[in-house]
Amino acid sequence: MDRVGLIGYGHMGSMLVNGFLTSGILSTDELVVATKSLESRNACAAAWPGVGIARTNAELARQCRTIIIAVRPQEMATVLNEILPVMDGDEHIVSLAAGISLKDLESVFPGSLTRAIPTITSTVGQGTTLVCHGRQVDINSALRVEGLFSSLGNVVLVSEEELPAAMLLSSCGPGLLAVIIDELAGATARASGLPKDRAIGLTMEMVAATAAYLRETGRRPGEMIEEVATGGGVTEAGVRKLRERLPGVFDETIISMLERCNTVGAWSGRRTDF
Ligand SMILES: NC(=O)C1=CN([C@@H]2O[C@H](COP(=O)(O)OP(=O)(O)OC[C@H]3O[C@@H](n4cnc5c(N)ncnc54)[C@H](OP(=O)(O)O)[C@@H]3O)[C@@H](O)[C@H]2O)C=CC1
Ligand SMILES: O=C(O)[C@@H]1CCC=N1
Structure with missing residues (x-):
């Protein structure tokens, strides 16, 4: 039987198990977890009784x-060290690790390799998994993996060059937006006396409705801003402030994340391990 193996049962691993099984794309006897x-x-x-x-x-x-x-990317070398010696070479490895390139992975496993970058929002069936196949992946294996991730939400195929920027938005983005929700609600609560929990509730509804x-x-x-910000009104005052300050804050935010993307998977020093 062509079973699917999942290594790592953290935030992503547990979400994938939940998604694959509740969607019915896999049955418990088709999935093994380590x-x-x-x-x-x-x-x-x-x-999940019945899962291997x-x-x-x-x-x-x-x-x-x-x-x-x-x-985590820092654990990838250890895991590959453990599995490569027992593999035939015709397996298809799918790496979720941010910042570890196909080239790095191919240097130790020259077979079928795919990078997939899911998002925590797939827990509720929304959001995009980014998928980037390596050169050795045949059409059936590609479709199989895309089908698995489609059971969680959208799948978007990207080139590896596009992957870091796309990941910042689709996978890191929910974390960034949660900060903005928290800060917006917090500032409103501090300035007004509105309880923070109520402010968070109103902010969440507003964000979902805006999207x-x-x-x-x-x-x-830009068109929406014009519709909301009545000339000479309240929103306009806030939009002006944000337009002054946010570009600098966001430029710094994105640059720091892209820099981290380049270093988080830096495992070349351990390549001699393989
Ligand atoms: N979180 C996110 O939104 C996203 C994460 N990713 C990527 O997904 C990967 C996982 O992230 P995330 O789920 O957040 O991380 P977590 O820290 O939540 O989970 C990591 C899991 O790996 C397990 N683990 C650690 N070392 C080993 C090992 N040697 N052998 C087997 N299992 C091991 C841990 O095991 P145990 O629980 O047993 O201790 C844990 O369950 C990362 O590479 C990340 O870059 C990609 C897109 C989005
Ligand atoms: O923060 C991280 O490194 C991972 C990758 C994408 C989302 N979370």
Whole structure:
């Protein structure tokens, strides 16, 4: 049986298990999970009776043809060290790791490799998984992986050059937007006495409604701002302040994230491990 193996049962790993099984794209006997701690293995086994739980990454690799690696970039070398010796070479490895290039991965595994960058919002069936296939991936394997991630939400194919910028928006973006929601609600609460929880509730509804409005009407953000900011009114005062300050803040934010993207997967020093 062509079982799917998932290494790592953290935020992404547990979301993928949940998505693959609740969507029905996989049944429990088609999925094997390996993760470092006994605690996480037990949590997976308790949540999903029937899913294969491998005691080691090598044990998983012996059973699966598609192997999704959902560990932090810093752990990738360790995991590959464990699974490569027991693999045939015709497996398809799917790496979720931010900042580890196909070239780096191909230097240790010359077979089928795909990078997939999901998003935590797929927990609620919304958001985009970015997918970038390596040169060795045949059409059936590509469709198989795209089908798996489609069960969680949108799949968008990207080139590896586009991947960091696309990831900043689609996968890191929810974290950034959560900061903005928190800060906007916090400032409103501080200035007005409105309880923070109520401010967060109102802000969340507003953000979801704003995205829906832009999506459904096809308006550009600039057009929407004009509609909301009545000339000489209240919004205009706030928009003016943000337009002064935000470009600098966002430029710094994006530059620091792109820089981190270049270093987070820096495992070349450990390449001799393979
Ligand atoms: N979080 C996000 O929104 C996104 C993350 N990613 C990428 O996904 C990957 C996982 O991120 P995330 O889920 O947030 O990270 P977490 O820290 O939540 O999860 C990492 C998991 O890896 C497991 N693990 C660590 N070392 C090993 C090992 N040697 N063998 C097996 N399992 C191991 C941990 O095990 P245990 O629990 O057993 O200790 C843990 O379950 C990262 O590479 C990240 O770049 C990509 C897109 C979005
Ligand atoms: O912050 C991170 O490194 C990961 C990658 C994309 C979202 N979270």
